[in-house]
Amino acid sequence: MVNVPKERRTFCPAKQCRSHQNFTVAVYKAGAARKYAQGKRRYDRKQSGYGGQTKPIFHKKAKVTKKIVLRMECRKCKKRYVKVLKRCKKFELGGERKRKGEMIQF
Numbered sequence: 001m002v003n004v005p006k007e008r009r010t011f012c013p014a015k016q017c018r019s020h021q022n023f024t025v026a027v028y029k030a031g032a033a034r035k036y037a038q039g040k041r042r043y044d045r046k047q048s049g050y051g052g053q054t055k056p057i058f059h060k061k062a063k064v065t066k067k068i069v070l071r072m073e074c075r076k077c078k079k080r081y082v083k084v085l086k087r088c089k090k091f092e093l094g095g096e097r098k099r100k101g102e103m104i105q106f
Contacts, residue, residue, distance in 0.1 A: 002068065002085065006094035010072070014079045021076050027093055028069035028082060065089050 004025060012021040033040065046054045068085040 001090040001092065002088045003092045003095045003097070004070065004085075005097075008072065012074045012077065012079065013081075014074065014077045016077050017074060017079075021074050023072040023074055023081075025093065026071045026073075027091070028071045063087075 006025055008023050008025050009020055010023055012019065012023070043055065065087040067087050068091050070083045070085065071080055072083060073080045
């Protein structure tokens with residue numbers, strides 16, 4: 001399980017900073033697909049009318065996990081950067097930290 005804090009201090013490569021700054025961390029989420037993008041228009045045109053499904057639908061999914069993508073925003077200059085982490089099954093943002101030698105509470 002990967003646990004990442006909601007705030008992280010790291011290097012900001014922006015021209016006005018170029019030093020270590022505090023960043024707010026969020027998980028990247030892809031935006032909604034555009035309704036009138038060329039590929040979507042072409043697909044919809046091909047699908048219309050008789051003849052059923054015209055293009056293959058992918059079913060042979062091999063991967064179980066996705067790579068975690070963090071979106072970090074500099075507190076000082078408000079520039080946003082994206083950092084890709086490795087694959088993991090469980091991801092937590094801003095969860096409780098583990099302490100050394102502490103008993104497990106039920």
